[in-house]
Amino acid sequence: xxxxxxxxxxxxxxxxxxxxxxxxxxxxxxxxxxxxxxxxxxxxxxxxxxxxxxxxxxxxxxxxxxxxxxxxxxxxxxxxxxxxxxxxxxxxxxxxxxxxxxxxxxxxxxxxxxxxxxxxxxxxxxxxxxxxxxxxxxxxxxxxxxxxxxxxxxxxxxxxxxxxxxxxxxxxxxxxxxxxxxxxxxxxxxxxxxxxxxxxxxxxxxxxxxxxxxxxxxxxxxxxxxxxxxxxxxxxxxxxxxxxxxxxxxxxxxxxxxxxxxxxxxxxxxxxxx
Amino acid sequence: xxxxxxxxxxxxxxxxxxxxxxxxxxxxxxxxxxxxxxxxxxxxxxxxxxxxxxxxxxxxxxxxxxxxxxxxxxxxxxxxxxxxxxxxxxxxxxxxxxxxxxxxxxxxxxxxxxxxxxxxxxxxxxxxxxxxxxxxxxxxxxxxxxxxxxxxxxxx
Numbered sequence: 001x002x003x004x005x006x007x008x009x010x011x012x013x014x015x016x017x018x019x020x021x022x023x024x025x026x027x028x029x030x031x032x033x034x035x036x037x038x039x040x041x042x043x044x045x046x047x048x049x050x051x052x053x054x055x056x057x058x059x060x061x062x063x064x065x066x067x068x069x070x071x072x073x074x075x076x077x078x079x080x081x082x083x084x085x086x087x088x089x090x091x092x093x094x095x096x097x098x099x100x101x102x103x104x105x106x107x108x109x110x111x112x113x114x115x116x117x118x119x120x121x122x123x124x125x126x127x128x129x130x131x132x133x134x135x136x137x138x139x140x141x142x143x144x145x146x147x148x149x150x151x152x153x154x155x156x157x158x159x160x161x162x163x164x165x166x167x168x169x170x171x172x173x174x175x176x177x178x179x180x181x182x183x184x185x186x187x188x189x190x191x192x193x194x195x196x197x198x199x200x201x202x203x204x205x206x207x208x209x210x211x212x213x214x215x216x217x218x219x220x221x222x223x224x225x226x227x228x229x230x231x232x233x234x235x236x237x238x239x240x241x242x243x244x245x246x247x248x249x250x251x252x253x254x255x256x257x258x259x260x261x262x263x264x265x266x267x268x269x270x271x272x273x274x
Numbered sequence: 275x276x277x278x279x280x281x282x283x284x285x286x287x288x289x290x291x292x293x294x295x296x297x298x299x300x301x302x303x304x305x306x307x308x309x310x311x312x313x314x315x316x317x318x319x320x321x322x323x324x325x326x327x328x329x330x331x332x333x334x335x336x337x338x339x340x341x342x343x344x345x346x347x348x349x350x351x352x353x354x355x356x357x358x359x360x361x362x363x364x365x366x367x368x369x370x371x372x373x374x375x376x377x378x379x380x381x382x383x384x385x386x387x388x389x390x391x392x393x394x395x396x397x398x399x400x401x402x403x404x405x406x407x408x409x410x411x412x413x414x415x416x417x418x419x420x421x422x423x424x425x426x427x428x429x430x
């Protein structure tokens with residue numbers, strides 16, 4: 001299947017990429033690894049007339065220790081997130097979640113920034129950075145701004161990115177001493193999660209977010225509040241779906257998803273507490 | 275007339291060039307421009323892995339990469355594995371262990387398997403099964419495929 005025809009631009013820098021997207025506006029899309037965008041284009045679910053290929057901007061591919069957080073370049077591939085020694089040490093939840101994305105071939109091409117900017121609630125990384133309380137650095141023609149993960153996901157495949165902005169960096173707080181768990185329930189290898197859970201917990205705090213339990217990734221704030229108030233894991237997990245709006249589809253009914261999310265949140269928090 | 279772009283891709287050690295539409299997929303470039311038809315198109319939606327090739331030494335799905343994204347890079351297809359008439363040891367392992375039935379998934383399986391064993395030199399059976407999750411065999415001949423990959427890894 002060919003995608004519909006488009007014009008192709010290959011900027012040499014992030015600044016040039018942003019200038020190009022300003023020139024072409026809504027008709028243009030950034031192409032990173034292409035593993036979210038190209039399948040949509042082949043199915044005509046997306047039909048940009050200009051692709052701006054940022055995939056070779058090597059200065060946007062890095063994992064750096066930045067003191068209280070780890071800074072990850074938006075073009076860092078899933079494989080490099082998965083195998084990063086820094087992330088394995090300081091944010092193992094994110095490294096493990098990246099290892100659950102797609103399959104090995106997909107992880108050789110897909111990027112963390114592409115996955116987050118695509119803002120699919122069924123993807124593993126959006127919920128994970130939500131649970132982690134990450135910050136997203138985006139750059140437009142007027143300069144940089146910071147968006148917290150909780151403000152980033154607006155609706156189905158919709159983010160707070162403006163059409164002329166580029167996601168450049170993901171900042172995740174270090175959680176070196178936290179327990180953590182990423183659980184992905186699916187029926188076949190490499191499938192999207194029917195329900196997924198990203199969770200961490202340390203002596204004072206915890207974070208829990210759900211994959212594929214609504215039109216956006218869902219922060220399970222009722223669970224987090226219950227744990228903070230001293231509830232048992234079982235009592236907190238019963239609140240897993242207070243914020244969720246699960247849909248029924250070929251894989252599962254909304255009722256099944258609701259039950260599954262409660263079971264998985266309990267398992268995840270039990271693992272975190274060990 | 276839509277935009278046309280000249281690409282230069284090293285395929286199986288040979289420099290190749292063509293002028294293509296930007297929407298040309300890498301698998302189409304290999305099959306239609308270069309007549310390298312061993313790389314198969316299966317699902318065409320980046321699920322089945324039949325189109326797996328190596329891009330700069332790593333397994334990728336060539337149905338989900340544009341030829342322009344591979345411009346200037348190194349691609350290896352299953353045609354590039356043999357040394358003259360001597361098959362690559364992974365190909366030999368598939369033959370010795372009957373690691374194929376209809377053969378449609380085989381080029382992608384072999385390419386994915388070589389990349390897997392490069393990253394995990396001494397894989398367990400579970401490593402192989404999980405590592406090949408991106409490759410589907412509709413004959414369901416997974417048992418012998420896994421045995422082939424393990425035999426290759428042990429015999430290296």
